Amino acid sequence: MSTTGTVRLPPGVTGVHALPADHHDGPWDSIITPPGLKERLLGQATLLLRHGRRLQQLSGAPHGLVVLAGPPGTGKTTLCQGLAQVVALALARRGATTFVEVDPHAFPSEMLGESQRAVRELFTETLPELAQRRPHTIVLIDEIEALAVRRSAAAFETNPVDVHRATDAALSGLDELRVSSPNLLMLTTTNFMPALDEAFLSRADLVVETALPDxxxxxxxxxxxxxxxxxxxxxxxxxxxxxxxxxxxxxxxxxxxxxxxxxxxxxxxxxxxxxxxxxxxxxxxxxxxxxxxxxxxxxxxx
Ligand SMILES: Nc1ncnc2c1ncn2[C@@H]1O[C@H](COP(=O)(O)OP(=O)(O)O)[C@@H](O)[C@H]1O
Ligand SMILES: [Mg+2]
Structure with a gap:
């Protein structure tokens, strides 16, 4: 997928693309899934992107968050990229979709308070601004456990205080994003669900587990x-x-x-x-x- 323009990307963002793009139907078709899984993913994405604003009025409004969890090499990233294209195609009549790729490893944790600040900026400035550009926005955060580290199980030596603060920032950021940008869908993947913060996981509207192929x-x-x-x-x-x-x-x-x-x-x-x-x-x-x-x-x- 081609990156739009030559402008410098905001911190943590590794790609911004306009979808649907020609010849990008490959990834979706290339992944073999159990029956019904692709329909469920496409249904979730369509509902959120098409009706996000109305859904926001409901008690128990969706967070616009999908988690794909499973062993490495089981098609999670490819499915997310494919989903972005097929849902963008389905909604193309109503306008284009911005596809944003975020690298959760891009937030430094060496400096106290630094990663917390960067994560906050991502959720409260960068993503809402990008979401203004087109009627639909899809954000892919691959290997989300790097950003939303499970706080309860994490030892403080291996997960310094700052990492916990970054998780807190991601959670409150997600809540704010849901209000500021109702037509934004966040797709996330994890190779290791136990490492993912429970409060983050509980905000997911859909959790899909991918398994090794039979x-x-x-x-x-x-x-x-x-x-x-x-x-x-x-x-x-x-x-x-x-x-x-x-x-x-x-x-x-x-x-x-x-x-x-x-x-x-x-x-x-x-x-x-x-x-x-x-x-x-x-x-x-x-x-x-x-x-x-x-x-x-x-x-x-x-
Ligand atoms: N169920 C599957 N059907 C077809 N191809 C698959 C499947 N799972 C993985 N692959 C292939 O393996 C490669 C890695 O997939 P990827 O999406 O990067 O996996 P993950 O993100 O889970 O590590 C891709 O080339 C993909 O086509
Ligand atoms: Mg992957």
């Missing part, structure tokens, strides 16, 4: 990966259409996360220089051996 999903990811390769190298179409092969490979990928499955398939092309030179030479045997190598784990020197 054998059928892995077979689907393999089919998807090979199909994408076959778009670039049409000679690979027979491999992309070989469901028996996908099943056989999937059985050997037990325990892999989605990212590892995709990397294993891609690594098959890099096994030999001649194959790398001409990927259309890829065979079923190459795929089987690449998956077996990936299952053995990373190679540690010689």
């Amino acid at each position: 054998e059928d999903v892995i077979a689907g990811i393999i089919r998807g990966s090979l199909t994408e390769l076959a778009v670039q190298w049409p000679g690979l179409r027979p491999l992309a259409g070989d469901a028996g092969l996908h099943g056989k490979l999937a059985a050997r990928c037990a325990g892999f996360d989605g990212r590892k499955v995709r990397k294993a398939i891609l690594s098959a092309l890099a096994q030999r220089p001649d194959l790398a030179e001409d990927p259309e030479r890829l065979t079923a045997e190459d795929l089987v051996s690449a998956v077996a190598t990936a299952a053995e784990g990373p190679r540690v020197g010689t």
